[in-house]
Structures are given as structure tokens and as C-alpha cells.
Amino acid sequence: MSDQYSAVGYSSTSIGMGSKPAVLVVDWQLAFTDPRFELGGLARLHAARDNTAGLLATARARGIPVAACFTAYCSSKDMPLWKVNAVRKEFFYGHECTAMDPKIFHESDFTYCKNAPSMFFQTPLITWLVRQNIDTLFVTGCTTSGCVRATIVDGFSFGFRVQVVADCCGDAEEGPHNDTLRDVGRRYADVIDRAAAERHFAAVGTAVGAPDRKA
Amino acid sequence: MSDQYSAVGYSSTSIGMGSKPAVLVVDWQLAFTDPRFELGGLARLHAARDNTAGLLATARARGIPVAACFTAYCSSKDMPLWKVNAVRKEFFYGHECTAMDPKIFHESDFTYCKNAPSMFFQTPLITWLVRQNIDTLFVTGCTTSGCVRATIVDGFSFGFRVQVVADCCGDAEEGPHNDTLRDVGRRYADVIDRAAAERHFAAVGTAVGAPDRKA
Amino acid sequence: MSDQYSAVGYSSTSIGMGSKPAVLVVDWQLAFTDPRFELGGLARLHAARDNTAGLLATARARGIPVAACFTAYCSSKDMPLWKVNAVRKEFFYGHECTAMDPKIFHESDFTYCKNAPSMFFQTPLITWLVRQNIDTLFVTGCTTSGCVRATIVDGFSFGFRVQVVADCCGDAEEGPHNDTLRDVGRRYADVIDRAAAERHFAAVGTAVGAPDRKA
Amino acid sequence: MSDQYSAVGYSSTSIGMGSKPAVLVVDWQLAFTDPRFELGGLARLHAARDNTAGLLATARARGIPVAACFTAYCSSKDMPLWKVNAVRKEFFYGHECTAMDPKIFHESDFTYCKNAPSMFFQTPLITWLVRQNIDTLFVTGCTTSGCVRATIVDGFSFGFRVQVVADCCGDAEEGPHNDTLRDVGRRYADVIDRAAAERHFAAVGTAVGAPDRKA
Numbered sequence: 130m131s132d133q134y135s136a137v138g139y140s141s142t143s144i145g146m147g148s149k150p151a152v153l154v155v156d157w158q159l160a161f162t163d164p165r166f167e168l169g170g171l172a173r174l175h176a177a178r179d180n181t182a183g184l185l186a187t188a189r190a191r192g193i194p195v196a197a198c199f200t201a202y203c204s205s206k207d208m209p210l211w212k213v214n215a216v217r218k219e220f221f222y223g224h225e226c227t228a229m230d231p232k233i234f235h236e237s238d239f240t241y242c243k244n245a246p247s248m249f250f251q252t253p254l255i256t257w258l259v260r261q262n263i264d265t266l267f268v269t270g271c272t273t274s275g276c277v278r279a280t281i282v283d284g285f286s287f288g289f290r291v292q293v294v295a296d297c298c299g300d301a302e303e304g305p306h307n308d309t310l311r312d313v314g315r316r317y318a319d320v321i322d323r324a325a326a327e328r329h330f331a332a333v334g335t336a337v338g339a340p341d342r343k344a
Numbered sequence: 345m346s347d348q349y350s351a352v353g354y355s356s357t358s359i360g361m362g363s364k365p366a367v368l369v370v371d372w373q374l375a376f377t378d379p380r381f382e383l384g385g386l387a388r389l390h391a392a393r394d395n396t397a398g399l400l401a402t403a404r405a406r407g408i409p410v411a412a413c414f415t416a417y418c419s420s421k422d423m424p425l426w427k428v429n430a431v432r433k434e435f436f437y438g439h440e441c442t443a444m445d446p447k448i449f450h451e452s453d454f455t456y457c458k459n460a461p462s463m464f465f466q467t468p469l470i471t472w473l474v475r476q477n478i479d480t481l482f483v484t485g486c487t488t489s490g491c492v493r494a495t496i497v498d499g500f501s502f503g504f505r506v507q508v509v510a511d512c513c514g515d516a517e518e519g520p521h522n523d524t525l526r527d528v529g530r531r532y533a534d535v536i537d538r539a540a541a542e543r544h545f546a547a548v549g550t551a552v553g554a555p556d557r558k559a
Numbered sequence: 560m561s562d563q564y565s566a567v568g569y570s571s572t573s574i575g576m577g578s579k580p581a582v583l584v585v586d587w588q589l590a591f592t593d594p595r596f597e598l599g600g601l602a603r604l605h606a607a608r609d610n611t612a613g614l615l616a617t618a619r620a621r622g623i624p625v626a627a628c629f630t631a632y633c634s635s636k637d638m639p640l641w642k643v644n645a646v647r648k649e650f651f652y653g654h655e656c657t658a659m660d661p662k663i664f665h666e667s668d669f670t671y672c673k674n675a676p677s678m679f680f681q682t683p684l685i686t687w688l689v690r691q692n693i694d695t696l697f698v699t700g701c702t703t704s705g706c707v708r709a710t711i712v713d714g715f716s717f718g719f720r721v722q723v724v725a726d727c728c729g730d731a732e733e734g735p736h737n738d739t740l741r742d743v744g745r746r747y748a749d750v751i752d753r754a755a756a757e758r759h760f761a762a763v764g765t766a767v768g769a770p771d772r773k774a
Numbered sequence: 775m776s777d778q779y780s781a782v783g784y785s786s787t788s789i790g791m792g793s794k795p796a797v798l799v800v801d802w803q804l805a806f807t808d809p810r811f812e813l814g815g816l817a818r819l820h821a822a823r824d825n826t827a828g829l830l831a832t833a834r835a836r837g838i839p840v841a842a843c844f845t846a847y848c849s850s851k852d853m854p855l856w857k858v859n860a861v862r863k864e865f866f867y868g869h870e871c872t873a874m875d876p877k878i879f880h881e882s883d884f885t886y887c888k889n890a891p892s893m894f895f896q897t898p899l900i901t902w903l904v905r906q907n908i909d910t911l912f913v914t915g916c917t918t919s920g921c922v923r924a925t926i927v928d929g930f931s932f933g934f935r936v937q938v939v940a941d942c943c944g945d946a947e948e949g950p951h952n953d954t955l956r957d958v959g960r961r962y963a964d965v966i967d968r969a970a971a972e973r974h975f976a977a978v979g980t981a982v983g984a985p986d987r988k989a
Contacts, residue, residue: 133386137386137516138383139427141427144427149907171352206624207671207683207686209690212532213530213531239636241637246497246501247497251685253632253637256675257637260639282460282497301347304523308520311520418886456848466898466901468847471718472851475852563946572857597782642789642959644787647787676962716890716891716892732777735956744857745858746920
């Protein structure tokens, strides 16, 4: 592209995929997928949620570890100063909007609560990744221009190879979704689609009879 | 605005300014401000650098603490996998491109080295903020859609009030700069200009004879 | 003391208490206080738990914020490599041993799950502290030479004033308890007792009709 | 051992060594090894420094990565509230006491500045470890009951296998050194000696003509 970024050396290499992938799943909780909730009726998110569910089935069948998070707080005192009404009013421990979407949840995944946009910010995710020697992150979830983007930046910052699975990420509108892929694709991550991720899982994963149960 | 975001409760409040501000200065190092370097010739960044220099003079005269960072690495092994050529090739300890811009540097500031997009990621910034009971962050620097944005998200995540000083933030092109202000302004921060920041510094700061010297 | 440490300048000042205290409560969960569990029958811990319960009643009556944690994991994959049998076998989400001790739990506290020795390690505690402008931490819990010590070191590292409430901290034996107080008292924290903490809460707190309910 | 700890399941397993080791070197800077400085004349530290130098020569010859840190601050404002006189008075950027000991420093190592007891606390160490898929940490340095211990706890918390190289760790007195090995050996780490570490490096490392140069 003949833009100012590529002219000065942005986008000058690709990241590539290593040998130990994991899938990160950002905030596919009912707040974003169930129309009963204020943020839950956005069609683009539903489509990306369905694509993520398909990707996760492939990942689990190949033994690729999956970490999934939801956002919830104890009270307003441990909550950052959100400008999003639904978060301030409803994202509390035990509220139904914090339950994982049933198309996404699986008991073999590492499912945990986070308290900031990034899946990494002050969460046990880094320990789970280190314990399994993961080198490559496949990022999915919502919203692309919010929590997904923050997760991409932190995964990159910790030194992982980051692959953004574009059709498994959803946002309220197409503009901010695409702007995010443009910005992170120049600096931090490769932007791929679900099919490319699944080909990689088939290549490096191991067919398993059934997902591992929690130990 | 009649967009999908405001329709579902984004942008539904403002953050406001507290009583203990600090200014954060992202990456005004020669790599981005000196045309001898690959990333150093972008006019929008020079203008934002000049605005930042003016804001910092006001802040220091009022006793408002300033933290400034540059990005540098020991070798490629402690470096995230950057797609930006100049970072991979030149951002090493002691390289001239990592020196602070002389219009920005002041010995009374807290100036330190960071190793990821965010000024907070694995740096002593949080300790410096806690030690001084800071409650509000005024964010400046470059690039808006890269390290500035990552710093905004982390400042928000730690629980601070975040004010983005738009005319003290620079990017290669206007599009990604504006896209970033739109996205963070919906969720995490207020977007203001230098004049508004300086009015606040005048209101809450204390005129000082000269900036404090390092202890 | 005529030891090698004080001879070279350890213990050369005291920390003191600021104006915005909070109480930190480490791991008073049933695993450590209910004799049905392997670690639950140690008399020194029961005594310290009772002292902590008394301290918390005073803190809550004076409006001093309280944060309490328990340790639990999703599976062995997000768990550090513990050499303690009970942690490896039972400290899982939902297991009864991870429930808070009923003498300690109060719904007005910030109660959350941690996954490492320190109450700070990858947890939302720092955000809760920043949001409330806390400057001084009063540390209680178990075990003194394990998770309490790790919490002291992290609280110090983030820049807070740290006060260790010795008679509200418990360990299996007196030796490691005292060794810890000696080591941290030389470097990072003041070692006080419950009575001193309560005098400070009376001095800086505000009598409240009843603890605030969660927002 | 017939103590209360082993009776309830502490020390109930060993950690073991993986296939990708790294050596961590805590604070072998002149402040602790040069008698011109207040903390620099302690004989136990000099002996452990010499052992560490020997271990590092073996590690480098086998291609085992080495990360070494020193402690320094910009001013008192980014410094935790240390009770140790020398840290408050002299541990500043550029002060001679912050230079690495010449028996320890090697340009092929990752040498960086830290600002808290732990080598991990808000430093780039975790990125350097993730980038190289390290699974096992061999910890050396000073002081055992201070910064070494904090580093052990954080390495454990991040999910690494931790091996403490006892004769490469030094403290002012034997008591706190041994107390630390006792406490961490029950919970978080294996306690070994230099000879055991070197045997492992010989087994898993690769003889190299000369250490890799940076970048």
C-alpha cells in the first residue's frame, strides 16, 4: 500500500506461526450475545461468535489449548472507569450477563474472569501459557476495537506470535473492526481467517478421542 | 451520534479530572522526531511534539509531575516481534535513536526505558504513580494508534482517570489518529486539547520557582 | 541490634502510616481454618484468624476498605508448580476448601480469587487500590512465611506503605513466622500489632452506621 | 522431617528440571561486591559472587541464556519505601554502585535495570523468557532473604520450574540464608548446588564456540 506507514517500514515482515498454538477467546459472554442485554443484539457479533464456536471445535479435536474469559467485577470499586453503560450497571459477579455463551463454553477450556479490556491484564493467563510452553496465540472474540485489540497488544508485548482470526472477531460496526485489523496488522500481528487457523491446527495438533478433562 | 455504539450505551458518561494529575509522555525520542531516522520525518509528529513541549513547560511550572519514556532493547531476544523495520534494526540500548528529543527532555521528569507499546507494560511507572497518589493521567506522545493507545488502555485498566490530549498526540496519518480518539473516547477516556489540560493544571497545580531536582 | 544487617544500614528508618489505609486479608479460606482439610488444623492459624476477624470489625465500622482473597484454580494447567499437596489436590474453583472462612467474609469487602502466593500477582487488587487512592496497607492472613510475605513484598514494590499486623498473621510454626517478620521488617515494612492498627483506624477512619453495600 | 509443615503435606514433591533452562542473576552489582560501598564488604556475598561467575562461564559455554539485573532508580519518586540506607542514598541511574560486578558482566547476557526486589516485578524479563520458550529457571544472586527470594516467588508464580542454586546465593548472615532455602524449598522450588546445575547444563546445552553476540 502506498501509505505513510508502509513508506517508513511498518508492515515490513510477517509474524508466522510456531509449533505450540493456543486459542484465546475474548468475552463471548451473554452480555454480548443475548439480545436480552443492552449490548447483546448486534448482528456482527453473533456471526463472529458462531465462527468462533466452529474454530473451537476444531481446536479441541486437535488438542489445541483454549483459554476463554468473561468480564465481571465485585463492585464499582474494583472496576475501571468505563464509559459503557452496560458494564457499569450489570457486569458484576454472578449476574447472568457474565455467563459464557453456551455455544462457546466447554469444560475442558481454561475459563476465567478478567477485569480490564485485555485478557492478560492482571489475570492468570500468562501462567497458563508459560506452563504449556505456548508460542503462538490465535485471538478471537469481541469487540475487535476494544478488548480484542487490548489482548492482541498484550500478547505481543509478552513476546508471543499473535495471529488475529478476523472472521472470529466481532464489533458493532465494520469501520472500527477494519481499522483495528489495519493498525495491529502493521505492527504486532498477522491477520488471518478461520480457515487458515484450522489448517495450522490440523498440521501441528494431534487428533484426540475427546478433549482432556480438567486435572 | 446516531451510530451503533452510542445506541447501545457507549459514550454514556464522561471521565472527568481529579485533583492529582500527572502527564505521561510516550516515545518522544529521536527515532520519531529526527529526520535522520526512518520514522523521523513525519510532519504530524513534529507538530504534536512541539505542542507537547509547550504543555510540559506549563506542567513543570505548576508542579505537575511528568513521566516520559523511550523504547529500547538489549537485543532481539527481549524484543516483542515487531513488524516495524526501524524498531527491529535500531531500537537498542545506547543507539542515538533512543535518546529523548531535546525539546521534551527535562532532568526533573521521570524518564525511563520501556520495552513494549504501553508505557505501563512491565515498567516502574505504576510505582511512581502510586508513590505520588496520582489520580488523573494526561496522555501525550506518539504514535496515537500505537503506543499512545496502548498506554491509554493500561492507564484505564489500572483505575486512573485518563485524559487524552489530542493535539499533543501524533500519528503518521490523520485517519488512524482520529480512529483511535473515536474508539478510546467511547470506552476509556476523555479526549481534550492542550488548552483544556493547561487550564486544569493552573487550577489544581501550585506555581513553583523551579522544578524539583531529583532526590 | 548488633547484627550484620543493622551494621550496614538495614532497618535504618521506619515506614509510617499515611492517611488512606486499607486492610489486606490473605487466604483465610476453609482450607486453612477448617480441620476437615489437610492444612486446616493448625492452632496458630486459628488464633490469627480470630484476631483478623476482630480487626476487620473495627476496620469496617470505621469505613476502612477491606480486600480479601482466596486461592483457587481452574485446573492444574493454570497452577504454578506447588510442592504443597493440598493445593495440588483440592484448590480448584468451587471446591469447599476455597470458600472464605465465615468469621472473615463480609459482603461489603472486595473478595476475589488469586492464583499465586501474592494477593497482587495478576489480580485486580492494584486497580481497587488505585481507584480509592489508598496509600497504606495493613497486611493480615496466612501463612506468614508464604503468601503473606509475598503480598508484603509486592505491596512494597508498588510503592505503598506496608504495615504487617503480626498477631493477625499465622503460620504452622513460630520459627518461620518470626523469621519472616525479621526479614521484612529490615527492608520493606513496619511490624505492628492489632491494637496499633486499630488505633490508627480510629484516628483516620470515619464512624459509619453500617458498611457500604456493593454498588 | 518431623515438622508441622511436612506433616501436612508441604515438601511433598520435587519440581525437577525441564529442557530449556535459563540462569537468573540477581543484583551482582558493585553496591554488594565492592567494599567501597556500605553493603559491599560482606564476605558471604563475595563467595557466592565467585561461585556465580563460575556457573555463568559454564552456562555461556553451553549456550544457556543468562539474564542479569541491577537495581537503580531515577529519583526517590519511583523508588519503593526502602528501609535500607544505601538504597535510599545511592541506588540512582548512573551511580557507580549500580554498575555490574566485572566478574559477572558479559555482553552476551541480557543485562537490565530493575526497580523492586524481584527480577520480574515490572521488568522485561518475562518477555525475554517467553521469546526463548524457557521452562526452567536457575536462580543466583543476592541477597537470599531479599531480592533472590522475591525472584523465586515470582518465577514460580509465572509457572516456571525454579531451581535455587544455594551456593551461588549470598546473604549477610547464614541464618536468613538458610531460613529462605527452607521456606521456598517447602513450597516453590528445588534447592540445589552449583555442581548439579552444571551437570544439567552439560546434559541439555550445546557446546558453543563462543557466546552469541547481541541481535
